[in-house]
Amino acid sequence: MEVSHEQPEFAAELPQFVNRIRDLFETHEIVSFFAALEAGQVPDPAKLLNGGDSEGTEIDEDAIVHAAEKILLIENARRLLVPGAVD
Numbered sequence: 001m002e003v004s005h006e007q008p009e010f011a012a013e014l015p016q017f018v019n020r021i022r023d024l025f026e027t028h029e030i031v032s033f034f035a036a037l038e039a040g041q042v043p044d045p046a047k048l049l050n051g052g053d054s055e056g057t058e059i060d061e062d063a064i065v066h067a068a069e070k071i072l073l074i075e076n077a078r079r080l081l082v083p084g085a086v087d
Contacts, residue, residue, distance in 0.1 A: 001080075002073050018080045027082065034078050 004011040021030070036042050 001077055002069075014080075021081055030081050034074070034082065037074060 001014065001017075004014050025033075033042070
C-alpha cells in the first residue's frame with residue numbers, strides 16, 4: 001500500500017489486493033488485527049529485525065516522521081479493509 005502512492009502500477013493493483021485480503025480473512029479478524037495493532041500488541045517487524053527498541057534519549061526526527069507515515073498508512077488500510085470503519 002505504501003508504494004501505491006508513488007507508483008501508479010501498484011495503485012492500479014490496490015483494489016485487487018484489498019479484495020484478496022478480504023477473501024483470506026473474515027471482517028472480525030481484520031478488525032481484531034487493527035485493534036491489536038492500535039493497542040501495541042502487534043510487534044513492529046522492523047524493530048524485531050533491527051534488534052528491538054533503542055533506549056537512546058535523543059529525539060530522532062526521521063523516526064518520528066516514519067512513525068507518523070506508518071500511522072497514516074495503517075489508518076488508510078483500515079478504511080479500505082473494514083467496511084464502515086470510522087476514525
